[in-house]
Amino acid sequence: MMRRAALGGAIAGASAALAGCAATGHAPKPDATRVPIYLGAEPVGLGDDLYGFAVRMRSPREAADIDAYVTCMVAGYALRKDAGFARKVRTNVKEEGGVWIADAVYSISPKLPKGMMTIDAEVAVADCEEQGIPTA
Numbered sequence: 001m002m003r004r005a006a007l008g009g010a011i012a013g014a015s016a017a018l019a020g021c022a023a024t025g026h027a028p029k030p031d032a033t034r035v036p037i038y039l040g041a042e043p044v045g046l047g048d049d050l051y052g053f054a055v056r057m058r059s060p061r062e063a064a065d066i067d068a069y070v071t072c073m074v075a076g077y078a079l080r081k082d083a084g085f086a087r088k089v090r091t092n093v094k095e096e097g098g099v100w101i102a103d104a105v106y107s108i109s110p111k112l113p114k115g116m117m118t119i120d121a122e123v124a125v126a127d128c129e130e131q132g133i134p135t136a
Contacts, residue, residue: 027093028060028065034060036057037059038134039057039099041053041070042054043073049108050107050108051105053073054103055069057100058100066102067102068128069102070104071128072124072133073136074124075128078108084110085113087114087119090104091103091105
């Protein structure tokens with residue numbers, strides 16, 4: 001239960017960032033009958049502790065699905081880099097031909113970074129596994 005709360009907090013922060021997308025018609029319309037299709041991510045080092053991620057998926061049920069997938073991919077990547085934490089810098093979402101793309105930037109570090117939108121990678125990865133969301 002504690003893991004869900006930690007990931008839920010990260011997702012809530014990311015959802016708030018996507019609220020502008022919903023207002024302009026760029027967020028998926030809620031549809032509980034869809035089954036998300038996870039298409040992977042392309043992480044790119046941007047210098048220092050910053051990393052960019054292009055996370056792709058089809059059929060999100062709602063914006064929270066994209067947020068959760070980004071969180072899971074970032075958390076998995078942080079663990080593979082021997083870092084236990086990530087902090088969201090920004091996320092932009094767009095749709096191209098039925099593929100939703102989250103263009104996200106995160107700082108990844110071995111210590112808990114300052115800021116409100118942080119992710120404990122171990123906790124997030126465990127929650128992602130419970131939910132069936134890929135982390136790699």
